[in-house]
Amino acid sequence: MSSGEFKPLDEKFLVEYIKATPSLYQVLGNNLHDLQIKEVGDGNLNFVFIVQTSSGSLVIKQALPYIRCIGESWPMTKERAYFEASALEEQGRLCPNHVPEVYHFDRSMSLIGMRYLEPPHIILRKGLIAGIEYPFLAEHISEFMAKTLFSTSLLSLTTTEHKSAVAKYCGNVEMCRLTEQVVFSDPYKVSQYNHWTSPYLDKDADAVREDNFLKLEVAELKSKFCERAQALIHGDLHTGSVMVTHDSTQVIDPEFAFYGPMGFDIGAFLANLILAYFSQDGHADDRNDRKTYKEWILKTTADTWSLFDKKFTALWDGHKNRSGDAYLPEIYNNAELQRIIKHKFMQELLHDSLGFGAAKMIRRIVGVAHVEDFESINDAARRADCERLALNFAKMLLKERRRFQTITEVVLAIQKSHS
Amino acid sequence: MSSGEFKPLDEKFLVEYIKATPSLYQVLGNNLHDLQIKEVGDGNLNFVFIVQTSSGSLVIKQALPYIRCIGESWPMTKERAYFEASALEEQGRLCPNHVPEVYHFDRSMSLIGMRYLEPPHIILRKGLIAGIEYPFLAEHISEFMAKTLFSTSLLSLTTTEHKSAVAKYCGNVEMCRLTEQVVFSDPYKVSQYNHWTSPYLDKDADAVREDNFLKLEVAELKSKFCERAQALIHGDLHTGSVMVTHDSTQVIDPEFAFYGPMGFDIGAFLANLILAYFSQDGHADDRNDRKTYKEWILKTTADTWSLFDKKFTALWDGHKNRSGDAYLPEIYNNAELQRIIKHKFMQELLHDSLGFGAAKMIRRIVGVAHVEDFESINDAARRADCERLALNFAKMLLKERRRFQTITEVVLAIQKSHS
Numbered sequence A, B: 001m002s003s004g005e006f007k008p009l010d011e012k013f014l015v016e017y018i019k020a021t022p023s024l025y026q027v028l029g030n031n032l033h034d035l036q037i038k039e040v041g042d043g044n045l046n047f048v049f050i051v052q053t054s055s056g057s058l059v060i061k062q063a064l065p066y067i068r069c070i071g072e073s074w075p076m077t078k079e080r081a082y083f084e085a086s087a088l089e090e091q092g093r094l095c096p097n098h099v100p101e102v103y104h105f106d107r108s109m110s111l112i113g114m115r116y117l118e119p120p121h122i123i124l125r126k127g128l129i130a131g132i133e134y135p136f137l138a139e140h141i142s143e144f145m146a147k148t149l150f151s152t153s154l155l156s157l158t159t160t161e162h163k164s165a166v167a168k169y170c171g172n173v174e175m176c177r178l179t180e181q182v183v184f185s186d187p188y189k190v191s192q193y194n195h196w197t198s199p200y201l202d203k204d205a206d207a208v209r210e211d212n213f214l215k216l217e218v219a220e221l222k223s224k225f226c227e228r229a230q231a232l233i234h235g236d237l238h239t240g241s242v243m244v245t246h247d248s249t250q251v252i253d254p255e256f257a258f259y260g261p262m263g264f265d266i267g268a269f270l271a272n273l274i275l276a277y278f279s280q281d282g283h284a285d286d287r288n289d290r291k292t293y294k295e296w297i298l299k300t301t302a303d304t305w306s307l308f309d310k311k312f313t314a315l316w317d318g319h320k321n322r323s324g325d326a327y328l329p330e331i332y333n334n335a336e337l338q339r340i341i342k343h344k345f346m347q348e349l350l351h352d353s354l355g356f357g358a359a360k361m362i363r364r365i366v367g368v369a370h371v372e373d374f375e376s377i378n379d380a381a382r383r384a385d386c387e388r389l390a391l392n393f394a395k396m397l398l399k400e401r402r403r404f405q406t407i408t409e410v411v412l413a414i415q416k417s418h419s
């Protein structure tokens, strides 16, 4: 089915649509008689329908030409669905274990049909709030990041492949602008969309807007975000874009995908773990002081970077003789040089990740879109205490990121900031 | 005339073509009876015809699907003419005083009709070899660079404008690949195209290929060249792409144009002045020891950067309230912050320029395409002495560029390296 025209889905139309679309109908066993449909879009932007029959299931995601949680007053191109589908397919090709399969994409309908991540899959952020440990999380997410970032960078691609992909994703500019606004701009100026736990954090929010050194560093990160086409990044890799069970980790929702700095993805994930960490005291109660869980979060933070480093470097080593255009084997294939190059690359990437991560933490506390980790702490004073610690840590990290040489030093600094 | 098919020009066909093309015919006064045509392409890549009648003149440049100076064995897309015409038009719009007007562009013919830069215009490089002083050169070229680089960067553009332009120029990827090869790769490995003043520089060429620290720095610059879409750069801004008279300065030949790092253009121009400087001892004779001229070159080198800094900063100041997306006025409009941001930006740009410039010097001595400044020194031993000084200075500059804080320090280092 593809009339070539856009139409927002309702349940009735969705049924018609599926019937007329073999690639979807087939997943449901070509039979809709015990069909169940549920709209579950708890995300900020789009509509998500779970579609199930006794013989199969799938998810339908549709982008509307505005931002769902704000409404038609904040228009947003529905073409984002095209970039989301493209990125899902590319990331799925590179890392099939951790990306849901795409069954169908309809550009004029801005509609993606994909695998339903069935229960007990839940959004990772909710698991972190509930205090659930995921023993394979660091292993899986680092694999996703290493494979997708390495393989779409000039470490693996030729310049020809790279520039053609860069050009394509330049089309996702409206989503880049949204990120620029909510991550790099709004928190540093007065904006109608900003909010924070008031009155507790009023002074803290003021201070963010008046910190010249902080703003200088944010400008540097923003330039990198806008100018550096290092790899195809997910663009929104927080813990709300990851669905998990004990042994499955699935990355969804790459509608912000474009060619940008790798550290933006890595930083997003690390930052959201660190936010989860700082929120734990707000969730502690008599039955569970969350101490052990906090340690698990920190260990997972450290492991995510360390395993990423290991996997990324291993991919690089494996490419020694069939490399992308960045480091030609004829010039760079000597052990000493390889060692220095990789060390330099990973140091810079760590610093980028810490910088972007810190910026993402800040915006979740004084910007437009907050995280459930904090929002679900009902007592405002208690929430503000957690948020202030996180904010202060993030400000320090953004300004001083270059003095951290290992993730262990970062973890130690988190612990120190909190004791 | 636009049959929609490509055909290499000869004089007969050129006459037909002009007759059938009003925008060209008109420049010649709609009359070809005393027509004169001369092919003058002394460049490396393309064919250039000067077309004159008693009532007008123009230049026709055509790209063929290979590199002229090498032949059909090195194919090269003729689509480069499209990017050259686009860049000429864009740069002409931004800086009409220093860019020849484009009268006509035919994409299928890869043909550009433009203003004939009539005598006494000569290629700047030839003027530098002849020892001619150009009192307005620094003023003019710095204006060209400041206007074109500022206005195509995020200091002036919105992200939407920027990404759309980036995407367009991603299409000029074959020219980017050529630069990658001849500037960032070939000089650092054994390549059939490399040559140098042998046997004098054999050891020096070896040393370039075996200098790990040098190669590490070159890799960093190459990444920046490939990944950082900072502004629409000319891409080939050496002294052979500038035509001059005593009081006119015209920039031609932007067929390598794409969104890249600003320092690549600035560095190219500075580097070619510095190469001219190091070649002067090879042109000194009893009548002219070239001492005064060397001082003029150094002064022009310093003035070019200083005036660029001044003009670029002035454009930035002038944009305070209607800026591009990089530094939003609401966040960055305070005097102290403006000062720090500009200082940081210009320091990084100086370091980029020195790095790219140094890489361009090196490739002109041990790579495929040399410069007439040195090639016209007939005595090979004497030429090699000049080249070695230049090469050693360039290697130092590439490795130690970050310790230079002002252009004056660079000029002092040139003088020192040479005494």
Ligand SMILES: Nc1ncnc2c1ncn2[C@@H]1O[C@H](COP(=O)(O)OP(=O)(O)O)[C@@H](O)[C@H]1O
Residues within 6 Å of the ligand: A040, A041, A042, A043, A044, A045, A046, A047, A048, A059, A061, A100, A114, A115, A116, A117, A118, A123, A240, A241, A252, A253, A255
């Ligand atoms: N493939 C899927 N399987 C199961 N649930 C999904 C799937 N995709 C999305 N969801 C649910 O829908 C929610 C919103 O989806 P998401 O892609 O994040 O949309 P948005 O772009 O609006 O944030 C998710 O948080 C998750 O609960």
Ligand SMILES: Nc1ncnc2c1ncn2[C@@H]1O[C@H](COP(=O)(O)OP(=O)(O)O)[C@@H](O)[C@H]1O
Residues within 6 Å of the ligand: B040, B041, B042, B043, B044, B045, B046, B047, B048, B059, B061, B100, B114, B115, B116, B117, B118, B123, B240, B241, B252, B253, B255
């Ligand atoms: N507009 C012009 N007016 C006068 N001479 C020109 C003009 N354009 C090119 N030429 C001459 O033709 C030569 C080659 O032109 P150029 O654009 O540099 O070609 P290439 O890309 O092959 O290097 C220049 O060095 C100059 O001598």
Ligand SMILES: [Mg+2]
Residues within 6 Å of the ligand: A043, A044, A240, A241, A253
């Ligand atoms: Mg989401």
Ligand SMILES: [Mg+2]
Residues within 6 Å of the ligand: A043, A044, A045, A236, A240, A253
């Ligand atoms: Mg979201």
Ligand SMILES: [Mg+2]
Residues within 6 Å of the ligand: A043, A044, A045, A236, A253, A255
């Ligand atoms: Mg989303």
Ligand SMILES: [Mg+2]
Residues within 6 Å of the ligand: B043, B044, B240, B241, B253
């Ligand atoms: Mg030329």
Ligand SMILES: [Mg+2]
Residues within 6 Å of the ligand: B043, B044, B045, B236, B253, B255
């Ligand atoms: Mg040329």
